Amino acid sequence: MNKTVVMVVEDDLPIMNLIVTTLKTHEYKYLTANNGQNAIMQVSSYNPDIILLDLGLPDIDGIEVIKQIRTWSNTPIIVISARSEDSDKIEALDCGADDYLTKPFSVEELLARLRVTQRRLSFMQSQISASDSVFVNGKLKVDYAAGCAYLDGEELHLTPTEFKLLCVMCQNIGKVLTHKFIADKVWGNSWENNIGSLRVFVTTLRKKLEALPESPQYIQTHIGVGYRMMKVE
Amino acid sequence: MNPKNYEEKNEHILVCLSSAPSNQKIIKTAAKMTEAFNAAFTAIYVETPDFSMSTESDKNRLRENMKFARKLGANIETVCGDDTAYQIAEFARLSGITKIVIGKSAVLKRHFIRKPTLIEQLIEHAPNVEIHIIPDSAKITAYKPKHNPLRDISFSVYDLIISVSFLIVATLIGYLFSKLGFTEANIITVYILAVLLISILTKHRIYSLISSIVSIILFNFFFTVPHFTLRAYSSGYPATFAIMFISAFISSTLAIKLKSQAKQSAQAAFRTKILFDTNQLLQKADSKEAIIDETANQLIKLLGRSIVIYPVENNVLTEPVIYNVDENKPLDMDLITSEKNIAKWVLEHNHHAGASTKNFSNAKEMYLSVRVNDNVYGVVGIDISGKPLDTFENSVMLSILGECGLTLENNKNAREKEEAAILAKNEQLRSNLLRSISHDLRTPLTSISGNADNLLSNGDAFSDKEKKQIYKDIYDDSMWLINLVENLLSITRIEDKQARLKFSSEVIDEIINEALNHIYKRNTNHHINFCSSDEIILVNVDVRLIVQVIINIVDNAIKYTPDGSEIIISTKRKDNMLYVSIADNGTGIPDEEKEKVFDMFYAGATKIADSRRSIGLGLALCKSIISAHGGEITLTDNKPHGTVFTFSLPIKEIDINE
Known part of the structure; x- marks a missing residue:
């Protein structure tokens, strides 16, 4: 049983469905938000383990969401970007995101990124004692x-x-x-x-x-x- | 006047301004004609060198007439020159004038020996323009501008010496003749000859006039009885003196006329030559800079003065270009900066200013606009430094500037046309692209939507194996679409030229590995090998685009070679270029198709191995990407069979910072 809680921030419904279905089949727990404000609120109240964040949100820019979350939380953030321009990804990474996915991405890719982040999380926890x-x-x-x-x-x-x-x-x-x-x-x-x-x-x-x-x-x-x-x- | 009006109106009427009282009537008639023809209306005044000599009341009347013309909607132009007809004709030619309206008073200028009238000269200079002559019905006496006839007698020691010495020589010869017993008629002829020579060699006819009188006195004094007195005994002498005076005077007048005509024709020849040269040079100049350069060179050749040219872009002066006659004595930069506002004034008012003109006359330079009608293409500053241009220089200079303006306008029009043509071509390419894409998008989209529809409506009916096939088809088709979209994005980036290319230094091996990662994800049975070199080579590229190039070439190789073929990627350094080769051992490309593979929308005629569709974008894109990076892409045959694509990229050398 996978206990990792993934927060999905995405405004496009089909993509949200795709991610949620994937998470469900791989037994992740998940939270969803379809705009930036909602996402920040949920992160502060539920403290998810990993955040999947779409950069193009209807209310505030994804970069802004990263900046705000980073003021109090180190929760790993994987950025999802439809823009193939590298500069967006680089900006997000420099603002504190941990990883990125570019649309169109494959389900395999998404799962691989989640696994990498999970491993990192457990490694960080073990490092504290060592x-x-x-x-x-x-x-x-x-x-x-x-x-x-x-x-x-x-x-x-x-x-x-x-x-x-x-x-x-x-x-x-x-x-x-x-x-x-x-x-x-x-x-x-x-x-x-x-x-x-x-x-x-x-x-x-x-x-x-x-x-x-x-x-x-x-x-x-x-x-x-x-x-x-x-x-x- | 709005320059657009010039294009809409076919007729352009020019009225000649003068200080004559009857001029207002002519202006009025011209204005009426303008209205009748719905024409553009311009009034011109030719400022001759005599202008400064004219009386104050004449000047006032001229101002009144100008004001009147402006009130009737005329565009006032002033040109300088001594040859009124030529100036008017030249202006008419450059401004596209169709009709000239001129007063009768201008016709009545007749001299001792009849000169061609202004009208006749105008007809000769501007044969294509209609000339309307307005008679003076009002009883205004034929008007003649008044000025002091003795205005340009300047005392010249040289001329005086010539006159005196010729008369002395004539007297000596006459003395010799009388000693030899020749008749008086011979002596008279000698004096007439002397007066003739004086009139040729001196600058003003006053010398020949005085010389003829003096020669009579001398003849009377030395050769008539009683000698050495001013008295003459013979009753026939007064008649002899009178005839002698008249013949001396007429011959001198003719000589002067001849001289001035020779001078005029020499000037005309020089003018023709310099204008012809200018025309030839300007025709050859193909850019705005070259045109301005040639104009400046011609002006320097003509005037021998330093020149400043401000090209005008969108009605704003740009940085001045300075042409010095003498490199050792360049124009003072401070002077140019301080007089820039005069150039600006010239641009705004479309009127000359600066030294030797009415406006800003204390400036060191004279500023003129290079223009066609109301469109100013540049402002030219000419170094006057206290020596004003003579009227001939002035008129030729104005013609050169007019020529320059016309060429600049033609150049501008040609450029605009060219840009429009390129735009149209791009538009054509884009619409081709769009058509071809929308056509090719249909097939995979039909397959995806049809398959999904099948699964939605009767998914249960399919066996697991069938379902897997359907899933695979959907997946493959969407991957194909993704690849197409990547290519399209690359095209838009390349089309925006350098602006959106993001160059960075990358290791070539990493780029190739990245491209191969994308290809490995697809199911193929081709063997793809990358032989990396030991050397670490950096290239300065837009990495996404180069990855796309490799993907496209390798994809192409997979698409057009049989299953199980081998594809080898290798890199080689040569001087400061890196060569990447992608070789396959397929069937190869026939020679006649080799040239076409890089064309847009060209898809090979040969049967595609996996029957995948192709829209012939990939290799065309590769070519534009590689050329945008300053490299080349070539296609050669592989031994024993197959194809090798090779592209080159400039190597980036860096100092490794330990």
């Missing part, structure tokens, strides 16, 4: 304090920038991080050249980290948007 200075994800182990990373028990030889990059990604596991966000964390700015460098470092890091760099297990690429560290069992 020591903060060591991060473990599958075969990857990062010791923040010692400044070392291990894969399958063997130390990885990373350059300082690669290590910094790895730390930023591990600290935000499960979240889609925008290029700008990562560059800001690693270099302290997001100048054009650093964003270009970022692509190179992710590629080199991947070569050291992934068994098959062309189908990565740990670092997922979101083309035009950013990267995400996946939770590996």
Whole structure:
């Protein structure tokens, strides 16, 4: 029995039906809202585990909803956007959304995103009890304090920038991080050249980290948007 | 007057203003004609160099006449030049005048030796324009502008020396002749010759007039009996003197006439040549900038003065372009900035201003508008610096400016036409696209809605296997629609040119993997391999569009090759370009179709392997996307069979920041 409560914020009825049907068949509990105000109210009163939020709402802009919810809650938000423009997604992610789905999306995709977020939630809960200075994800182990990373028990030889990059990604596991966000964390700015460098470092890091760099297990690429560290069992 | 009116009205009447009292009557008649023909109405005044000499009452009368013409709805124009007929004709040609109304008083200008009248000159200069002559029925005496006839005698030492020395030489020769015993007639001829030469070589006829008198006195003094006195004994001498004077005077007058005609024809030839050159150069110039450049060059050649041109865009002055005669002595920028308001005034009033004119006469430059009718295309500033233009320069300059205005207008019209043509072509393309899309949308939509309808009304009747097939069909058709929509979105982005392309530096391997992710989701039995290179290559691209290019090419390969074919994607670096090749081992594309595959709405004639429909958008789009990125897309044969699509993208070099 799945106990996760998903809040669906969507004004288009067929899409709402599609999502709700999918959630029902996969035994999620759900709440629904068809406008922004209603969504904010319900989030504050029922405190759902995950929020699926459509950006084009009739009353207030989805970005605004994210900003308001983020003032008091860290509930993961998955943004659903009909706009294929990357800038909307990036803005939503930079405002605190965790992941995104672009219409048209497949049911499989929706479920995959929910699972990723769930895993992240349970991981975060387990992290609270564990020591903060060591991060473990599958075969990857990062010791923040010692400044070392291990894969399958063997130390990885990373350059300082690669290590910094790895730390930023591990600290935000499960979240889609925008290029700008990562560059800001690693270099302290997001100048054009650093964003270009970022692509190179992710590629080199991947070569050291992934068994098959062309189908990565740990670092997922979101083309035009950013990267995400996946939770590996 | 509203410029639109010019287009609506076929007739354009021009009335000539003068300071004559009868002029008002002519203006009135012209105004009546304007009304009758529903024509545009313009009044012109030709400001000759004599204008400043005319009396105050003449000037007042002219002002009155101008005011009167304006009251009757005329557009007042003033042009400068000494050749009134030429100026009027030139103005008529440039402004599209159809009828000229002119008073009789202007006809009555006759001189000692009959010059062609203004009317005759006008007919000669402007043969295509109707000329209406209004007779003076009122008893106003033939009017002649008055001015001081001695106005331009300027004392010249050079001319005086010439006159004196010729007379001395003539006297010496005469003395020689008389010593040799020649008759007096020979001596008289020598004096007449001297006067003739003086009249040719000096600038004013006063010298030849005085010379003829002096020569008689000299003849009388030296060669008539009694010698060295001013008395003459013979009774025939007064007649000799009179005839001598008359023949000297006539020959000098003829010589002067000849001289001035030679000068005029030389000027006319020069004017014709420079205008012809200007015309040729302006015809060749194909942009607004080039036209202005050529005009400025011609003006500099003609005037030898520095020039400032303000092109006018939408009735606003734009940044001035400066043309210096001497690079070492450029025009003062501060001066130009400080006189910009004069140029603005010229634009607003469509009237010349600045140095050597009535308005802002203390400025260093003279400003004129480049225009056709009321449309001003630019304002030209000419460096006067205390030396006003002579009338000839002025008139040629006005013709050049008129020519420039006409060319600019033609250029503008041609540009507008071209833009309209492009717009029409885009419109055509869009409507083709729309037609083809709406047609092709029907098929998958019919399949989706029909299948869904079946499931709704009698879903229970189907077996599980049948249901699965129906679900799969719905899914496939909607995926096809999604792909089409993605392509359409890409087209709209490409059509808006660079504006909406979002360039970012991306690793090519990531782009290809992303594209393959989209393709792997579809069920195919094709083997797709990506051989990535070890080098990390960054390209500066709009990543969505490049992903779309790869998807389209690979999709195309899947669509047109038999099941189980192999598709290999590889990248290669050459200089600063990256080449991405997508090769299949299908049947290949025949040579005659190769050129057409990138055309819009071209779908191959060969049987499509999976009988999927195609609307021939994909590859056309690929081509526009790749060219928008500054690359090229080519199509070659694969060995032993199949096709290779290769596209290139510029590589982005970055400094890696550790």
